[in-house]
Amino acid sequence: MDRSLTSAQLDVFEKEFAARPANRLMQNAVTRTPVDDIALDRRIVTATDHSVSHHLDDWKVTDQRRSGRCWMFAGLNLLRVGAARKLNVKDFEFSQNYLLWWDKFERANHFLEAVVETSGRDVDDRTVAHLLGDPISDGGQWNMFVALVAKHGLVPKSAMPETDSSSATGPMNRALRTLLRKGARDLRRLASEGVEAQRACKGEVLAAVHRVLSIHLGTPPSRFLWQWRDKDQEFHRDGWTTPAEFAAAYVRIPLDEYVCLVHDPRESSPVGRTFTVEYLGNVVEAPPVVYLNGEIDLLKRLSMDAVVGGEPVWFGCDVGRMMRADVGIWDAALYDYEAVYDASFTMDKASRLVHHETQMTHAMLFTGVDVVDGAPRRWRVENSWGDEKADKGFWTMNDSWFGEHVFEVAVRRSALPPELAAALDEPPIVLPAWDPMGALAQ
Template identity: 80%
Template sequence: MTTGDEDSRRAMDRSLTPDQLGLFEEEFAARPGNRLMQNAVTQTPVDDVALDRRVLTGIDHSVSHHLDAWRVTNQKQSGRCWMFAGLNLLRVGAARKLGVKDFEFSQNHLLWWDKFEKANHFLEAVIETSDREVDDRTVAHLLADPTSDGGQWNMFVALVAKHGLVPKSAMPETASSSATRAMNRDLKTLLRRGARELRGQAGEGAEAQRRTKREVLAAVHRLISIHLGTPPQRFLWQWEDTDGVFHRDGWLTPAQFAASYVQLPLEEYVCLVHDPRATSPVGRTFTVEYLGNVVDGPPVVYLNTPVELLKSLAMDAIVGGEPVWFGCDVEKMMRADAGVWDAALFDYPAVYDAPFAMDKADRLLHHETQMTHAMLFTGVDVLDGSPRRWRVENSWGEEKADKGFWTMNDSWFGEHVFEIAVRRSALPPELAAALDQPPIVLPLWDPMGALAD
């Protein structure tokens, strides 16, 4: 049993009292460094104050192996990084076959199909969960963002396999593909209204829900076609190579174009992640409930591996002549104007006189990190058989870094890179075999289900 004095003291500890506020103010004023930092940060962005210039000036941008001899792409005000990174990987072989230096597949074409497939995927999930309360955690998560721009490697592969590819000239960018906010706003409203109708029909039988779903999809089709244009069923493909020689392939479907110009066996690629949480055993496959875009397409499955293996496989692929798709938490320890990442680039503890350090597992557990962006490794600096730094093709245009190619110190890879896509044949035999096991199913809100934007 507690005494009255103990109860009173505990109540004081729970609330912010004048005495406590006075102590905090005294502690702040007693440290000269606090006033110095206050003067600096009230006049200057905190990242400029926290920047460790020794780290920044110590970053050498040269690498021993690099593959890029092309211009970077620009996703502009859209969250299509995962799609751009995938298409940037594929355009290397396509440009080589076409005999041109620069080539781009249509990102707008895949965006159209991703939006339509995601709408169908979302509505199916709504039908499946329509007997649950609207504040059920899974239902609430589905409704929070019915059609984000983000995606995963397996979702990219599913789109290419089902809908093919077209050159950028066959379906160029539109105002809405380059700035998706307004389109996504209206699409979310349309889909949430459809979810309300479908949930209201939960007791009326499957046929009633299917009719409603078809009506919603028809409206979705109109909306995205108004914003993005209409995907071509066939197009005339002809071009001039770098030697000035004219070529014509004639009329092609998107599937025929993909079959001719995708030079990588996408079906052989697997997704590896580094998830160091104690609840995520190494050597096990995982999937995330309701994560995906193409209904009945291959599920989003990844294999948990040590980060050193991710580094080794990415390095070997680049040295062997192939760029590597990867996903990361992009804004951590990033200097955009210089186009660099380093795990110790900013000294925030020195600015705030407070501890900031958490390991990767704790950052995942406490919602401090997740995959936010996908890019392409196009170079690596190798010393004594190990990577020192990485060259990265971003999809943020040519204005920053080395005309859009960024530099990542290897320290950053270990802390903030989460996944890569590599050929299954590159894996050690025991890990390749592990891909055949049934995946552990994580809930929809798990941080490893985050989509790269």
């Protein structure tokens, strides 16, 4: 084929298109009907029901609305299970707005420290450009969630309820991005005057960030009065308490024992090694975000074992692939796009990572699993998109989709095979800031 497009080549393509009746049929269909409705494999839809052999959830789903806080919602949804049991209430929510406030403030400081550290590099340096590209998104990772709870504790939703901006973060984030990029400019200009001059400037930027967050989200409480009535109508009062005391009382799982097990099948990512991503995080001086790479069958088995044992599982995935929202189904072959377009779309998971076709985009909870002959057949998923879709907000994932589009699960270290657990004590391989495994779930 010639280097540039020619009229002769276009003529050939047009004639080949017109020569096949199937192309004209698809053109007529797709120009009048959404392509997903045409490509949908009805056999998969009708063969997939929402029943599972092991079912944990008997609570209502939450709704992150127009925000990218899925990782935070999924983490708090995991923790609220034990809290609700201890409180003896049917439904309970920790304040997502409280953790959002602290995540934004901590992340602003984390970004500005990264700017100070890289201020000697050219602004077009790839790492600097990556940092400036999105200085304060809503997305996050499991280790970032744990870092926030460890440092700032938790409060009930009643102590810091949602605001318009926590449920629709766009305008707030716009102001924060501008403040932080302006701060980055000023910090870089002060590089020749030393770190102390830069940190003084950083303090001024953080004061402005504090004001923006407090205006949009309210002020996070340092103490609050906690009292409640349980599902048996018995009244309880803990009295005045702090966020740290509340977390200590109502977080019923040992967060520091959980590790992030990932499936990264790239040749450059050996199984049984740990990884971290440069400049990934939110809390300065918190333990780094570390992944332990394992085989996909191990991720499935440990997730199944946890759910069967009575504990939901936090996981991250590429949520938009092969998804049908109105029925709440994921399946690896849900849409037959190849039949529609007469073109191959096949790429394995490693190739999709290498060529920027996939990354982790969303985090949720496994709250059920259908086990047949000791192996998972389908998964029940608590999403944070409200209760209007799927089974009142609980979705169904066929196991084929897990293998292709799930990237990480949070599991207890004690559940790992001994050789993998030992790898957690080795220094992690450092991936560049732009590596796809550093993607933030939103």
